[in-house]
Amino acid sequence: MSDVFYRSPSAHYPLIAGGAGIYLWDAEGRRYLDGSSGALVANLGHGRREIVDAMAQQAGSVAFAHTQRFTSAAQEALGHHVARLLPGDLSHTYPVSGGSEATETAIKLARQYFLEGGQSERYRVVTQWPSYHGNTLGALAASGHLARRRPYDPLLSAAAFVHAPQPRSDCRGRAAGGWCPCVAEVGATIERAGPETVAAILWEPISGSAASGFVPHPGFFTQLRKLCDRWGILLIVDEVMAGLGRTGRMLGVEHHAVDPDIVTLAKGLSGGYAPLGAVVATDRVYNAIAQGSGRFVHGFTFGGHPVACAAGAKALEILEAEDLVRRSALMGVQLARGLHALRARHPVVREVRGRGLMQGLVLETDRRVPGGRASQLGQRAFDRGLLIYPGSGEGASPYGDHVLIGPPLVITAEEVATLLMMLDDSLAALT
Numbered sequence: 097m098s099d100v101f102y103r104s105p106s107a108h109y110p111l112i113a114g115g116a117g118i119y120l121w122d123a124e125g126r127r128y129l130d131g132s133s134g135a136l137v138a139n140l141g142h143g144r145r146e147i148v149d150a151m152a153q154q155a156g157s158v159a160f161a162h163t164q165r166f167t168s169a170a171q172e173a174l175g176h177h178v179a180r181l182l183p184g185d186l187s188h189t190y191p192v193s194g195g196s197e198a199t200e201t202a203i204k205l206a207r208q209y210f211l212e213g214g215q216s217e218r219y220r221v222v223t224q225w226p227s228y229h230g231n232t233l234g235a236l237a238a239s240g241h242l243a244r245r246r247p248y249d250p251l252l253s254a255a256a257f258v259h260a261p262q263p264r265s266d267c268r269g270r271a272a273g274g275w276c277p278c279v280a281e282v283g284a285t286i287e288r289a290g291p292e293t294v295a296a297i298l299w300e301p302i303s304g305s306a307a308s309g310f311v312p313h314p315g316f317f318t319q320l321r322k323l324c325d326r327w328g329i330l331l332i333v334d335e336v337m338a339g340l341g342r343t344g345r346m347l348g349v350e351h352h353a354v355d356p357d358i359v360t361l362a363k364g365l366s367g368g369y370a371p372l373g374a375v376v377a378t379d380r381v382y383n384a385i386a387q388g389s390g391r392f393v394h395g396f397t398f399g400g401h402p403v404a405c406a407a408g409a410k411a412l413e414i415l416e417a418e419d420l421v422r423r424s425a426l427m428g429v430q431l432a433r434g435l436h437a438l439r440a441r442h443p444v445v446r447e448v449r450g451r452g453l454m455q456g457l458v459l460e461t462d463r464r465v466p467g468g469r470a471s472q473l474g475q476r477a478f479d480r481g482l483l484i485y486p487g488s489g490e491g492a493s494p495y496g497d498h499v500l501i502g503p504p505l506v507i508t509a510e511e512v513a514t515l516l517m518m519l520d521d522s523l524a525a526l527t
């Protein structure tokens with residue numbers, strides 16, 4: 097009998113004992129190929145001594161000093177690397193402890209940006225449905241994810257968060273007034289809410305767990321940016337999952353050639369070595385506060401934690417030194433090719449989509465399968481020693497009909513082939 101309150105108290109959890117590269121193993125010696133980097137977190141692979149050493153060194157000198165009074169070398173290094181690696185003038189890093197905190201922070205930052213400029217009527221955030229931006233109440237209210245929202249619906253602000261439909265994959269980008277039908281729907285959503293009340297559009301560049309690997313059509317983001325500029329709205333791009341090389345570019349939004357005002361990061365930022373997220377602001381957003389009231393009315397006790405920042409700074413150093421963004425693009429081509437071959441062999445796979453090492457499989461829905469097909473496939477894979485990431489709740493369906501495949505960016509061509517073989521086997525066991 098354990099004293100731990102597990103995610104699912106009715107489930108059995110093997111005791112994790114070790115990890116190296118793309119593999120994990122449990123206390124009973126069972127080995128798992130981490131085909132989803134956990135939840136697309138362990139981008140640098142497991143067991144990286146350099147990161148552990150950087151964290152130990154920081155903890156050995158000072159483990160904690162409140163950011164209300166101090167900065168740290170680790171926090172400075174993290175900010176420096178982010179500013180260097182991210183495009184444009186995304187160069188002001190506000191560290192937090194994870195993706196949900198990053199979403200909350202980005203929303204509050206957008207709100208305060210407008211307060212500084214005297215536009216106190218702006219508070220609404222427009223996001224897409226389906227989407228996932230986190231599980232804290234503000235981030236969940238911003239998320240278009242039925243299954244995760246349902247139990248907490250009465251607690252989620254309907255006034256502040258407005259959902260527009262996900263762009264259509266068959267949209268060719270042409271429509272009346274210069275807007276494609278998808279962007280026109282976002283525009284209509286904003287017009288209904290009142291453009292003067294909207295502070296930000298919050299969007300995933302490539303969808304994560306709410307719509308595994310969905311990529312908005314070419315031109316969609318450019319027009320979304322135009323929509324923002326037309327009404328003076330800020331564009332927040334959620335790069336918690338897609339960011340930092342996962343999709344074969346430093347940021348997912350680079351596939352769309354658009355400059356956001358605010359970006360959220362987490363997951364791969366520390367590669368899972370410490371709980372770490374960040375909000376990165378452009379000069380314009382940062383200066384509104386720095387040259388305005390001079391204080392962002394926000395803050396978490398553990399935001400900017402020196403040991404977490406040390407992990408992040410070292411992770412970014414490795415990402416660059418080992419050219420892992422390019423590697424993600426290269427290995428992603430091989431992975432996608434293999435997944436398309438699996439689709440041809442397994443009719444249960446309806447679609448393959450994604451970029452780089454962030455690939456989604458959309459499965460044919462079968463409502464008779466308890467928990468949905470994706471969770472069943474996740475279990476079949478787990479039984480075979482392969483970890484993948486089942487998604488749930490796309491569109492109106494509370495069922496999971498898609499999975500994410502996203503191994504560590506250090507994966508080799510041989511290891512991609514092994515992953516595909518194990519997935520082939522798991523799919524065969526489904527049908």
Ligand SMILES: Cc1ncc(COP(=O)(O)O)c(C=O)c1O
Nearest residue numbers: 194195196228229230304336337
């Ligand atoms: C796109 C996206 N945003 C935000 C989050 C929330 O991050 P966290 O679980 O670290 O709070 C997630 C988590 O899966 C995510 O995929």
